[in-house]
Amino acid sequence: MSGISFRNVTKRYGKTVAVANASFDIQAGEFFCFFGPPLSGKSTILKLILGLETPDEGEVLIDGQPVNHVSPAARNVAMVFQNLALFPHMTAGDNVRFPLVERRVAEPKIRERVDAVAAKLHIGHLLHKPPSQLSGGERQRVAIARALVRDPIAYLMDDPISALDARLREETRVELKRIQRDLGQTLIYVTHDQEEAMSVADRMAILEHGEIRQIGTPVEIYDAPVSRYVAQLLGAPMINIMAATTGERVEAAQGTILLPRDRTPTGTARIGIRPEDLKVEPWRADHEGKPATVFEVEPLGGYTVVTLDTGSEKLRALMRGQPQVQLDSAVALSCNPAKIHFFDQAGGALGR
């Protein structure tokens, strides 16, 4: 089995470089996510895969074959429309059969395909209903069935659940992941929501200004971001970034966090500590360095976000449960040195 690849693909709109020299390989069966801020080129990548746009440079490959000059209809990749838009005046079943009717496929073949897809997605009992009588999850399955009825090599989704409220988004993404796993079919997915990307993707590509900055599993990228930009995109609250100076020890945030020097790569300009790795303790006389002050406490039930003022920077710590942290009290900050990310002046990662 093979998948979908870009080889040094560039796409420009006038002076705007929407996709810059992008290369990646999406494996067959993968849930692959493109994640980045608005206007970073995510939708353009989908259009290049679908054949709605042609690269200015480079090559798009589907199943190992160059497809730059293959029409969208002949590419056999299917789009699941934004908001999972189903035709409201048709039953779920007619929605699913629609792509085949449109292509004038013979009726027995249509019935065979619709039955097969409906069985895979467990929607056989819903086919007689109009979309208005389906739950959100059921509509999602029907919309996916409509994309899969043509038996595509891959199906694509462009921010499909961004319009839902937060709770429904959480439920829907779990459902979506489960469906994809059961189907075992390649899903290429665009989102601008970091939590959604991390929760659903087998692997993801991080975009900035049309360039792919990093590709990997969510955990690989979270633990070993290639740059400060990537580190800051993943994780909530955002990673703490602070200036670091080397002395007897590395000091960060006005000497509030003291780190052993031997671990610090040369060229370190900044360090990053994830909120869950920042340790907060009441200040004691035997603590070294300087105390920080508790600036704000946000008790969120299962965990608490504590904002700390070091005098030069505000840092955030994520603590389990509801720790007793006194507002305005002096605290000592520390971190397991193995958890510290080092960045050079340009924002490139120097490892951990």
Ligand SMILES: Nc1ncnc2c1ncn2[C@@H]1O[C@H](COP(=O)(O)OP(=O)(O)OP(=O)(O)O)[C@@H](O)[C@H]1O
């Ligand atoms: N048809 C077009 N004509 C001109 N410029 C375009 C066109 N489509 C995209 N662009 C530009 O290309 C860049 C990438 O856009 P794209 O829509 O791919 O980003 P995106 O990451 O999907 O953004 P969003 O998250 O806002 O949907 C942007 O600067 C955008 O303005």
